[in-house]
Amino acid sequence: MDYALIWYGLIGLAVLIYVVLDGFDLGIGILFPKATEESERDLMMNSIAPVWDGNETWLVLGGGGLFAVFPLAYSIVMPALYAPLMIMLLGLVLRGVSFEYRFRTKRGKFIWDTSFFVGSLAAAAMQGIMLGAMLQGIEIEGRSYAGGWFDWLTPFTLFCGFATICAYALLGACWLVIKLPNELAERYYGVAKRWGLALVFCIVIVSAWLPLSQQIVSQRWFNLPNSILYFTVPVMAVICIWQLFKSLNNHRAVRAYLFAIGLFLVSAIGFSVSTFPYIVPFAVTYSDAAAPDSSLKFLLAGTAFLLPMVIAYSAYAYWVFRGKLKHEEGYH
Amino acid sequence: MDTLALDLARFQFAFTVAFHIIFPSFTIGLASYLAVLEGLWLKTNNEKYIQLYKYWLKIFAVSFGMGVVSGIVLSYQFGTNWSVFSDKTGPILGPLMGYEILTAFFLEAGFLGVMLFGMQRVGKKLHFASTCVVAFGTFLSAFWILSVNSWMQTPAGYAINEVGQFIPDDWFAIIFNPSFPYRLVHMLLASYLTTALVVSAVGAYHLIKAPHNPLAKTMFSMALWMITIVTPIQIIAGDLHGLNTLQYQPAKVAAMEGHYQSHDGAPLILFGIPDDQAKEMRYQVAIPKLGSLILTHDLNGRVEGLDAFPESDHPPVSIVFWSFRVMVGIGFAMLMIGLFSLWLRKKGRLYDMPLFHRVCIVFGPAGFVAVLSGWITTEVGRQPFTVYGLLRTVDSASPIDALAISFSLAAFVVVYLCVFGAGFFYLIRLMRKSPTRYEKSLDPRLADGAQVPPASHPNRLT
Ligand code: HDD
Ligand code: HEM
Ligand code: HEM
Numbered sequence: 107m108d109y110a111l112i113w114y115g116l117i118g119l120a121v122l123i124y125v126v127l128d129g130f131d132l133g134i135g136i137l138f139p140k141a142t143e144e145s146e147r148d149l150m151m152n153s154i155a156p157v158w159d160g161n162e163t164w165l166v167l168g169g170g171g172l173f174a175v176f177p178l179a180y181s182i183v184m185p186a187l188y189a190p191l192m193i194m195l196l197g198l199v200l201r202g203v204s205f206e207y208r209f210r211t212k213r214g215k216f217i218w219d220t221s222f223f224v225g226s227l228a229a230a231a232m233q234g235i236m237l238g239a240m241l242q243g244i245e246i247e248g249r250s251y252a253g254g255w256f257d258w259l260t261p262f263t264l265f266c267g268f269a270t271i272c273a274y275a276l277l278g279a280c281w282l283v284i285k286l287p288n289e290l291a292e293r294y295y296g297v298a299k300r301w302g303l304a305l306v307f308c309i310v311i312v313s314a315w316l317p318l319s320q321q322i323v324s325q326r327w328f329n330l331p332n333s334i335l336y337f338t339v340p341v342m343a344v345i346c347i348w349q350l351f352k353s354l355n356n357h358r359a360v361r362a363y364l365f366a367i368g369l370f371l372v373s374a375i376g377f378s379v380s381t382f383p384y385i386v387p388f389a390v391t392y393s394d395a396a397a398p399d400s401s402l403k404f405l406l407a408g409t410a411f412l413l414p415m416v417i418a419y420s421a422y423a424y425w426v427f428r429g430k431l432k433h434e435e436g437y438h
Numbered sequence: 439m440d441t442l443a444l445d446l447a448r449f450q451f452a453f454t455v456a457f458h459i460i461f462p463s464f465t466i467g468l469a470s471y472l473a474v475l476e477g478l479w480l481k482t483n484n485e486k487y488i489q490l491y492k493y494w495l496k497i498f499a500v501s502f503g504m505g506v507v508s509g510i511v512l513s514y515q516f517g518t519n520w521s522v523f524s525d526k527t528g529p530i531l532g533p534l535m536g537y538e539i540l541t542a543f544f545l546e547a548g549f550l551g552v553m554l555f556g557m558q559r560v561g562k563k564l565h566f567a568s569t570c571v572v573a574f575g576t577f578l579s580a581f582w583i584l585s586v587n588s589w590m591q592t593p594a595g596y597a598i599n600e601v602g603q604f605i606p607d608d609w610f611a612i613i614f615n616p617s618f619p620y621r622l623v624h625m626l627l628a629s630y631l632t633t634a635l636v637v638s639a640v641g642a643y644h645l646i647k648a649p650h651n652p653l654a655k656t657m658f659s660m661a662l663w664m665i666t667i668v669t670p671i672q673i674i675a676g677d678l679h680g681l682n683t684l685q686y687q688p689a690k691v692a693a694m695e696g697h698y699q700s701h702d703g704a705p706l707i708l709f710g711i712p713d714d715q716a717k718e719m720r721y722q723v724a725i726p727k728l729g730s731l732i733l734t735h736d737l738n739g740r741v742e743g744l745d746a747f748p749e750s751d752h753p754p755v756s757i758v759f760w761s762f763r764v765m766v767g768i769g770f771a772m773l774m775i776g777l778f779s780l781w782l783r784k785k786g787r788l789y790d791m792p793l794f795h796r797v798c799i800v801f802g803p804a805g806f807v808a809v810l811s812g813w814i815t816t817e818v819g820r821q822p823f824t825v826y827g828l829l830r831t832v833d834s835a836s837p838i839d840a841l842a843i844s845f846s847l848a849a850f851v852v853v854y855l856c857v858f859g860a861g862f863f864y865l866i867r868l869m870r871k872s873p874t875r876y877e878k879s880l881d882p883r884l885a886d887g888a889q890v891p892p893a894s895h896p897n898r899l900t
Pocket of ligand 3: 461503584
């Protein structure tokens with residue numbers, strides 16, 4: 107059995123779950139300045155306070171998983187993305203502590219409101235930049251990174267950073283529509299539409315930019331007969347976008363949220379068909395980077411039943427806190 | 439890889455990991471304390487336990503948040519600072535850390551929300567279960583990460599493949615490597631002690647402010663029982679730990695003991711100034727033969743000094759020597775506190791001895807100091823290796839240049855000092871609030887924080 111391939115899929119799944127879950131979480135941080143009053147900000151914060159730690163753990167799993175099963179990829183990618191990674195981590199520190207701190211002070215509340223916003227924005231932008239830097243390709247020599255310190259900083263990666271901000275803000279707005287009390291929620295349908303529009307624009311640009319700049323990618327997408335298969339991806343994207351806006355117009359919050367996630371899924375498929383089988387695009391494949399089978403099997407044995415359990419009790423935690431928020435809730 | 443970049447990378451790692459360990463050493467103990475409090479409440483139905491629970495829960499939430507964010511940074515630091523190390527040890531350490539994430543981090547995170555916000559939604563029993571699950575999660579986290587660290591100290595069960603990676607040969611031997619059981623026990627007890635010291639300091643503070651505060655009495659007494667009982671066990675565990683280290687990392691023990699030369703019938707050096715140049719201990723105060731007695735259980739046993747090892751494998755002596763003494767010193771001071779509290783209990787004066795309460799307040803942060811000095815002993819003592827005897831620190835580092843590391847180091851220092859500085863400030867503020875703020879339901883006649891004439895002190899129950 108190709109254990110490395112299974113792990114390639116599992117790590118991909120962890121990253122996807124991370125993006126979907128922490129996406130709305132970071133998105134709320136990005137939308138934080140949109141709130142008009144303090145009580146609204148309190149509600150926004152409380153809508154994610156019980157779950158944010160769990161959401162972020164998927165990021166730890168993505169990184170830790172890479173270390174465990176593709177140590178070579180981990181040891182190349184981390185130094186290659188050094189600066190954006192460090193900024194992302196600092197951003198996550200700044201926003202993570204705000205959850206508790208802002209309820210511990212009155213005078214200093216604005217500081218933690220700001221740090222929640224800035225931290226979320228920085229983390230989102232850096233994640234996009236890192237994604238862009240991966241798509242752009244990473245230069246290696248032997249078993250280590252060999253590119254320059256600013257290879258990650260190009261117009262393309264910056265644009266990807268912007269796209270990610272839009273995507274997370276869209277998810278955040280959809281989440282708020284679901285969780286906020288009705289009188290506050292209304293406004294976020296419009297917010298979701300605006301960010302959704304920006305996201306669609308970004309997706310179109312990136313889809314054109316990538317094949318134009320990466321030969322490997324364009325060869326894959328524009329070669330018959332593969333193209334026929336590949337082009338189901340944009341078709342699915344169009345369906346998701348159309349449904350997303352339709353649901354937003356009809357004020358169907360959960361449906362809108364699900365189609366926004368669908369759009370993420372399609373983008374993830376687009377990403378992986380463009381880069382597969384590389385794990386460090388376009389230098390190291392997943393099988394080159396894999397740890398020996400004994401390591402892969404050892405971790406897989408536990409993962410096979412731990413991961414479903416994790417998903418089950420995480421879902422339970424969401425279930426406990428289901429429904430719209432009330433003003434007086436939260437233990438603070 | 440130039441040495442400047444290496445030193446910066448080491449410093450950055452040490453800085454972030456040292457910041458991180460402060461929080462787990464408190465939250466591991468506090469989570470268990472909370473579980474005990476809630477359990478007692480369910481069992482006895484005594485309101486005071488749930489009030490104490492609520493009081494410490496807020497403190498727990500803030501510390502836990504700080505522990506989580508500083509931990510996330512660490513999980514990426516292996517790759518950014520020690521990429522060669524990551525490539526080589528990934529096949530062994532990666533799966534262990536993977537299990538830590540899957541068994542511990544998700545568990546903690548999933549049930550933390552219920553523990554903090556869910557009382558109204560899930561009911562008492564399920565809420566208690568969530569508290570227990572979070573406490574169990576912190577234990578599992580310590581289990582796996584200490585296994586990882588111990589494997590780096592005393593590697594076992596591995597082979598080396600053609601590209602120089604360590605690959606697993608026997609997972610059982612890897613997880614339960616020779617120093618792991620000792621380190622796990624020692625660290626868990628350290629967390630309980632750290633927490634107990636903080637709780638006793640907070641209790642003591644409120645006893646000084648209001649000698650009859652019933653909640654302060656309860657927490658003070660509980661914490662002191664913990665200190666009294668656990669400290670002797672910790673000292674024994676530490677001694678066994680040291681003997682294990684003597685077997686597997688004798689150079690580290692030589693540095694801890696300050697022995698540059700090998701001796702038959704070695705003295706126990708209490709204090710002195712290590713001089714690495716001259717290879718001797720200056721101004722030493724020593725007890726003859728005791729060193730051999732402790733380490734070999736024989737007055738004339740042979741104790742190897744650093745001269746028994748090639749110079750290129752020597753750890754830096756003074757840091758290890760001093761940090762070890764700080765930790766052991768605090769350990770014995772805690773023993774004294776515990777014994778004294780027994781004596782006070784016998785005299786019935788545990789709650790009205792302000793001088794003792796002041797001492798307890800001073801010792802509030804001592805657990806953290808002991809934990810940090812313990813880790814410094816462990817980690818500096820294993821230099822110059824990252825995987826003991828097999829992989830040197832110089833050969834572990836990432837190909838990152840000094841400038842990039844300086845920038846990120848500066849950013850970490852600034853952000854950590856501001857963010858965690860604010861956190862400490864909030865924690866202190868929470869601890870200064872009287873736990874009897876929650877007494878409302880105990881005594882409905884008293885409004886929250888109301889001024890009451892001394893005759894009926896607000897903290898008195900009856
Ligand atoms: C409250 C904390 C605390 C207290 C009171 C003590 N220790 Fe400790 N010690 C630690 C907290 C700690 C620690 C931070 O937890 C370390 C670092 C790694 C570890 O497993 O435990 C440690 C490491 C450590 C080591 C190094 C082991 C190695 O090679 O890795 C030794 C030999 C001892 N300890 C021995 C002692 C003795 C003899 C003590 C008696 C007074 C003592 N410790 C009290
Ligand atoms: C259990 C998890 C831990 C792991 C896997 C770990 C791993 C490492 C590694 C890889 C290094 C190499 C860098 C170097 O030696 O310079 C190191 C150094 C260091 N670690 Fe740890 N460490 C752990 C826990 C801790 C903790 C909890 C502390 C708390 C203070 C700590 C303190 C240090 C210090 C001070 C150094 C620098 C030592 C020196 O190089 O002078 N470590 N550790
Ligand atoms: C260098 C080694 C270490 C790394 C890479 C590391 C990594 C992490 C990460 C990523 C988290 C956040 C998990 C989450 O999202 O909830 C975390 C939290 C935690 N870590 Fe560490 N850790 C290290 C050392 C240690 C040590 C030595 C201990 C204890 C013995 C420890 C105990 C904990 C605990 C109990 C938590 C839960 C949060 C808290 O209690 O504050 N870690 N760690």
